Amino acid sequence: MQETSRIRRSAALRARFGAVFGSGPGVALASAPGRVNLIGEHTDYNDGFVLPTPIDRRIEVAARRRADEQVVIHSVDFDETVRFEVGAVEERDSARPGWSDYPRAVLWALGARGVPLTGLEMAVAGDVPLGAGLSSSAALEVATALALQTLWGFELDGPAMACLCRRAENDYVGVRCGIMDQFVARMGREGHALLLDCRSLEHRQVPLALGRHCLLVCNSRVKHSLVDSAYNERRRQCEKGVEALKALDPTLRALRDVAPAGALLETARPQMGEVVYRRCRHVVSENARVSASVVALERGDLVTFGALMNASHDSLRDDYEVSCPEIDLLVDLARALPGTLGARITGGGFGGSTVNLMSEEAAQGFVEGVVVPFEREVGHRPEFLVLRLTSGRRQC
């Protein structure tokens, strides 16, 4: 079923590519998935641990060389085409900031790495919801890099490709994200969560044996405008925390190095001030929750894993302050359903989506128990999907 819809989607993109650019040989196709982070939030840029899983929503890219020096990129979903000279790749298209920045950023990063760039025509399409905290941008970056790898044949292994895409987003698009999203888009595997050490990039696939439970992602369709500035502010607060901690322990490099049960954080509390202290307390406790979650999942102990998801949300709401009333409402309504083991915000925050671990029966009651009361209170309907566990990169 999954395979059939994938083939159908690839065929549709190929047909659209032919309609826009003309049919013919030499078309490379690739895709990458969106992701949902199960636990380990705002830990990646603190050298910590994350546990995301790829979702069955993908961005697909079709690409072919051109004989001239033009790069022409068509978005099927926006029905929009952008073009620029390959030699001008580093110039931001300020007239049209948005979706085309991501493939352009990947071209820029490949060029900066010494890959010889050629003229190109590309078409992109996908069904990862935008602005939902499900990483459509990382999926677009990784799908672009994979399609170009097939086309141009450069050497770049999975982790290096994830790092290149992150660099594209940090240094070209200008978003200071961590490595999680690009890494899972490239390295995630069907039916597994990906445990990633964001310092060493060591990673391990953790099987998701959910039995009669499922993961349900609910998109609030709320996006508060302060997302980017608040994200960068959280990063700065963590850096301030590290400075205060370093005064006590000069060997410390990042919040990842703080032991959850140790006295260091408490000792540094007066120097840090309350807000920075609470930000640090979230990161330190969240890293410990990731490790505990992996132990629980490997034991098949979903009750403990659910409790850790709940604790993660509470810490993000109270200590890290990246939730919002609409997301808290979704979480509270879901938790009130008998059969919900855990519910939390996922992704950067200030809107976006929640992830819920629940029995299949509870999921069947989601519309009545969550969607309808949410709509009544907030005024619009959230959308949700029950995850089919899927895999990362795909080159066709």
Ligand code: GLA
């Ligand atoms: C965004 C960023 C990630 C990560 C999360 C929070 O999704 O892109 O790198 O920091 O926020 O966990």
